[in-house]
Amino acid sequence: MIEDLRRQLREICRVRLSLSEAELPPFSVEHPARAEHGDLATNLAMALARPLRRAPRELAGLLQAELRSLPGVERCEVAGPGFINLYYSKDHWRQVLPRVLETGPDFGRTRADRPERVQIEFVSANPTGPLHFGHGRGAVVGDVLARLLQFTGHTVEREFYVNDAGAQVRNLALSVVFRLRELRGLAGEFPADGYRGAYVIDLARRLPAALTKFLPGEPGEPDLRAIMDFCVEQNLADIQRDLAAFGVGMDRYASEREVLSSGRMQEVFAELERQGALEDREGARWFSAERFGDEKPRVLVKSDGSHTYFATDLAYHLDKLRRGFERLIDVWGADHHGYVPRMKAGLKAFGHPPEKLEVVLVQMVSLLRGGQPVVMSKRAGEIVTLREVIEEVGADAARFFFLLRSPDGQMEFDLELAKKRSLENPVFYVQYGHARLCSILARAAERGLPVPDPGSVRQADLGCLDHPLEIELLKVMARFPEAVLSAAQGRAPHLVVYYLQELVGRFHHYYTATARESPILSGDPARLTARLLWVQALRQVLQNGLALLGVSAPERMEQLPEEEGPA
RNA sequence: GUGCCCAUAGCUCAGCUGGAUAGAGCGUCGGACUACGAAUCCGAAGGCCAGAGGUUCGAAUCCUCUUGGGCACGCCA
Structure with a gap:
């Protein structure tokens, strides 16, 4: 409009x-x-x-x-x-109904003026352990952004970059070896920068016999490599399982090891060398990032000969562009924000406009339970995993809560609140609206009333829709495509949430306002038909919005227990 | 110390590419079920948009400074 x-x-x-x-x-x-x-x-x-x-x-x-x-x-x-x-005019607004009902799940979909091939990289957690609950926010923000961009006419690929080559994986393997020895009653020393979580012990237990042959001695380099492989494989499988349970899908898992073995690194160094943007100093090799908009030079090769994370990540980003993506969106934790100018400088050095890379910074989440902070000790490896959160509150509520706030603001996530089946919990408010709409249609069928087919909308006398609140809802429905568009363009998934809350709120209002004098399932046949089409359209818009959020649209809500059982 | 993010109702937050009288939910108080689901709805109270300057027809929104929080400033990722 x-x-x-x-x-x-x-x-x-x-x-x-x-x-x-x-x-x-x-x-x-x-x-x-x-x-x-x-x-x-x-x-x-x-x-x-x-x-x-x-x-x-x-x-x-x-x-x-x-x-x-x-x-x-x-x-x-x-x-x-x-x-x-x-x-x-009212007639103008009534035309929303055919648009919604004839396009169905595609209502709200738009064609971008300038469609782009977009790659969105998100989560990209290290394969050194299970996903932390905080990863959930980045996961769902990235996931919904991908859905939004697709829905607004762009071609989107979702990718998870696996840091399977770094020192962290080695640290994990060393930790696993320590736990393994411990399980076998052998002496050992907990490695510096080792991983403390209980899952490390699980990994040690699950090590295949072939990988423990070095015992009671110490693992040689080949043994350690094999254990690293095993850990990465196991952790990645867990991560994928958790993401799947969270409704997050990836098109590709890119590997740091592949970047290293692809020869891309050599090309990166050769090009930087050619430009005189490399400097060897203090035993390390530096990229003159300050010449491309960053503050100071950055290390690419450490004095021990290994690459920094930045070195391989830069090569990886260059590879994305080489693959033909016109826009790269990275979803990062806000604690990495200092890294943005560095990466942009890297791209610039290779002649890419830095604007091609867009970094969505997702702020920290603090976990609460009934208003009290959940105590966690990162040092002791006591973290709350994403899996635990999903199991406790469900994927729908978890996703909805993460989407409730703008990505660039810190937020609180209260487990008790997310579980509550009450007014305080906005997930149920929206889902209840959908269930209520379904319930009306079900009741109509039950009473033997003719429920019109959405395809018959052009035959219906929509002029019967003349209640001011009915017209008002038509206007809100008409705004859906715009809400989606601004959420996509603003990289602001929460706008969809706000829109849905408004839509549902107005419907609930209409429902009670009309329940007495003129319920939906009343009136002459023409009016009933028009209203049932209107109900179906509302339901459709709600479904489309929830689908963008990856939140389910249940046909009925499970009944609340009458009262709590004895404690 | 330098850089980035943030500051809006008691609480949690929208609104921020400048627009008309600043919004929502929760919480508080008061109301509405023999009814298509009351997991809902209606009403009330609640604000110097952190503070001070500036830009202009017009500022919560843009600029500067101050204050108060978070984060980052490693050959970690």
Whole structure:
């Protein structure tokens, strides 16, 4: 709608004011917060006032005459300092119904003006242990961003970068060896920077016999490599299982080892060398990142000869671009924010515009239980895993909660709250709305009332929908595609959540407001038909929104227990 | 010390590419079930948008400074 009007306004400016595209000042078109300001409002007249050296209200009057004759426009007013407020006819809004019901699951899908091949890298947790609950936020933000970008016309691939070559995996293997020896009653010393979590002991127990042959001696390098492989494989399998349980899918798992063995590293060094952007100093090899917008040089090869994480990650990012992606989106924990200029500098050195890489920083999550912080000791390896959270509150609630806040704000995640079947828990509010809509349709069928097929919407007399709240809901439905678009463009999945809360809220309001004098399942056949189509459309929009969030849309909510059992 | 993020109702947060009288949920108080699901709804109270300057027709939104929080500043990832 907004885009339609924007287009129409540009056209009017071109024809009536002989303004070229380039001469058009930026102007707003929005859904005003207040109903008295119409269905859509624009500040175009005010924006034009300065360049045209004419009074805003005078220009507004001029535009008003044109806007009045636009299809669907019922009223057009000039208000305040020069706002133009447009009111559309009820019939115009009723046309949302065929759009929703005929496109079904595709309602809200848009074609991007400029579709891009996007690669979105997220989670990318080290394969050194299970996913932490905090990974959940990045996982769901990345997942929903991918869904949103796809739904708005882009080609998206989701990728998980596995750091399977670094020192961390070696540390884990050493920790596993220590636990193994411990299990066998052999002496040993806990490795420096070792992993303390209980899962390390599990890994030691699960080591295949072939990998423990070195006992009671110490593992040689080949033994250790084999144990590293085993650990990576096991941990990755666990991670994949947890992501699947969380509704997060990946198209590809990229491996750091592959980057190292691909020859890409050599190419990276050769190119940097050619540019004189490499410097050997203090036994290490440095990239002159400060020449490309970063603060200072960064180490690529450590004095022990191994690559830094940055070195392989840069090669990996260059490889993504080589694969033809026009845009790279990385979802990182905010504690990595200092890393952004470094990576952009790296891309710049290779002639890529740094804007191609977009980093969505996801802020920290603090875990609470009934308002109290959950105590965790990272040192002792006591962490709350994503799996535990999913098992306790369910994937739907966990996803919804992570999506409730803008990614760039810190948030609290209260386990008790996420489990509550109550008003405090917004997941159930939205899901209940869907269940309620389903329930109405089920009840209609039960009573033998004719439930119209969505495909018959063009035959129905939609004029029967004349309750102000019914029209209001039509307007909200019509806004769905815009809500999706702004969520996608703003990399802000929470906007979809807010939209759904509004949609459901207005429906609940309508439901109770009409329950007494005019329930949905009442009235003459034409009216009933129109309302049942309206209900189906609402349900469809709700389903589409929930699908974007990866949250289920249950047909009925499980019954609450009448009372809590004895404690 | 330097850089990034944040500061909006008692609490948790939207709104931030400048627009009209700043919103929602929870919590508090008061109401609505012989009814399509009360897991819902209605109403009330609650604000110097951290503070101070600036930019302009117009600022929660943009700029500067201050204060108060978080994070990052390693040859860790």
